[in-house]
Amino acid sequence: MRDYVVFSDVSKYYQMGQMVIKAIDHINFSIAKGEFCIIVGPSGAGKTTVLNMLGGMDTCTEGTISVDGTVISGFSSKELTTYRRYDVVFQFYNLVQNLTALENVELASQICRDPLDAATAVREVGLEDRMDNFPSQLSGGEQQRISIARALAKNPKLLLCDEPTGALDYVTGKSILKLLQDTCRQKGVTVVVITHNSALTPMADHVIHIKNGTVAHEEYNNNPTPVESIEW
Secondary structure: OOEEEEEEEEEEEEEEOOEEEEEEEEEEEEEEOOOEEEEEOOOOOOHHHHHHHHOOOOOOOEEEEEEOOEEOOOOOHHHHHHHHHHOEEEOOOOOOOOOOHHHHHHHHHOOOOOOOOHHHHHHHOOOHHHOOOOHHHOOHHHHHHHHHHHHHHOOOOEEEEEOOOOOOOHHHHHHHHHHHHHHHHHHOOEEEEEEOOHHHHHHOOEEEEEEOOEEEEEEEOOOOOOHHHOOO
């Protein structure tokens, strides 16, 4: 598999008065196309900063970030907007409360080049009987599934997930992770999940351990564990 995401000597510094905070300090890693990658580390390690820079929500101070052979770290704000709209999607939990589940998914499909059918995306996450329900009528897990359907409807090349099981119970969390793993395997989408829960790492093809803004170590699983077999 070829490299799809490449971070080369990337740093992110914040100026706080006289102090310089190093959120990310000269990190290097690559993620292959179609890979299920987990970035794991304790709270404050820099995981979300990495995800935000990869998703075009933040910029790096030094170094280069490339996605699919294009250096995105030098993009203008307009170019970043285009990148976020067409190439990458964050699996955000927040749904529009006065739209039905189906309408929430349709909203995403209206702003991309080659969308999937919204109803098909809802069916793929197993909620075809909840299409006409509003978010307030859905459980937390169902809302999370709709947010993933919304992401899938954009037909993204890159799917970014920040603690996707954080607000969910164990059984629902497992079903969401299985959905993400299946999406990666069946659709060839490159999926990047950040988590503090190291028990999830056996399900990934590639695990990047981040500590104090640096890559502590990486590991590869030639035979990733099915989500159903993981306990935490």
